[in-house]
Amino acid sequence: MKIVGVTACTTGIAHTYMAQEAIEKECQKRGYEVIIETQGGMGIENELNEEEIASADAVILAISIGIEGDERFDEKREEGKVLTLDPSVVIKNVSNVIDQLENL
Amino acid sequence: MINKEMIFINVDLHNRLDVLEFLVNQAFTNHLITDKQTFMTAVLNREKQVPTSVDFNVAIPHGKSHVINEPFITYLSTKISFQWDERGEDLVKHIFLIGVPENGGNKIHLKYISQVSKKLMDEAFRQKLFACKDAEAAFKQLNEINEGIKN
Numbered sequence: 001m002k003i004v005g006v007t008a009c010t011t012g013i014a015h016t017y018m019a020q021e022a023i024e025k026e027c028q029k030r031g032y033e034v035i036i037e038t039q040g041g042m043g044i045e046n047e048l049n050e051e052e053i054a055s056a057d058a059v060i061l062a063i064s065i066g067i068e069g070d071e072r073f074d075e076k077r078e079e080g081k082v083l084t085l086d087p088s089v090v091i092k093n094v095s096n097v098i099d100q101l102e103n104l
Numbered sequence: 105m106i107n108k109e110m111i112f113i114n115v116d117l118h119n120r121l122d123v124l125e126f127l128v129n130q131a132f133t134n135h136l137i138t139d140k141q142t143f144m145t146a147v148l149n150r151e152k153q154v155p156t157s158v159d160f161n162v163a164i165p166h167g168k169s170h171v172i173n174e175p176f177i178t179y180l181s182t183k184i185s186f187q188w189d190e191r192g193e194d195l196v197k198h199i200f201l202i203g204v205p206e207n208g209g210n211k212i213h214l215k216y217i218s219q220v221s222k223k224l225m226d227e228a229f230r231q232k233l234f235a236c237k238d239a240e241a242a243f244k245q246l247n248e249i250n251e252g253i254k255n
Binding site: 017018022040041042088091 | 202
């Protein structure tokens with residue numbers, strides 16, 4: 001399974017990176033491929049390209065604000081493969097969130 | 105970023121407002137902010153949106169404001185855990201107050217704070233940090249993250 005996603009929060013300093021870490025850790029534990037882009041205080045890091053998004057089985061948007069390049073996920077959205085949640089929800093229940101991604 | 109003077113272990117405080125007032129006062133005394141009330145309001149407004157307690161007895165209250173000179177993070181642990189917000193059940197014992205200038209500020213400092221946030225998701229790191237008996241020991245743990253960035 002391959003999961004890609006974006007994390008972003010209002011201040012862009014703590015939750016953005018905690019959510020990234022939580023998703024990456026849980027995916028690695030399950031042996032999944034994972035790439036998480038962060039849009040925070042240090043700008044955009046780990047930016048996802050079209051190919052990476054197209055080849056993903058599921059997309060997680062752990063965001064509490066609008067993000068740059070949201071339209072990149074339109075196609076996946078039409079396929080019903082995008083899950084959007086608040087970063088704090090992802091940090092607290094990451095195992096449950098990845099379960100949900102598996103079942104999209 | 106982080107200094108020994110802004111780490112407080114086993115403090116006898118039992119609610120969010122008292123903890124935040126204590127830390128904001130300390131931030132002012134240590135010249136990290138130029139106005140207490142403005143920063144406090146920014147932090148409380150953020151709490152109003154969504155409480156910043158995350159899990160594992162940790163909360164990360166934070167505020168962005170022009171009264172902050174450079175990005176900083178502080179750490180306070182309380183003697184006993186307490187309910188962070190009346191809307192949730194999260195019990196908190198370890199509080200990391202973060203301040204960021206309106207324009208973001210120094211990128212290396214921001215990087216450090218984001219690295220601390222990431223580290224808090226690591227159980228082994230939490231165990232080591234939360235076992236620290238005094239500010240000196242906690243500072244050592246937290247400062248190790250700093251070394252990793254510089255190199």
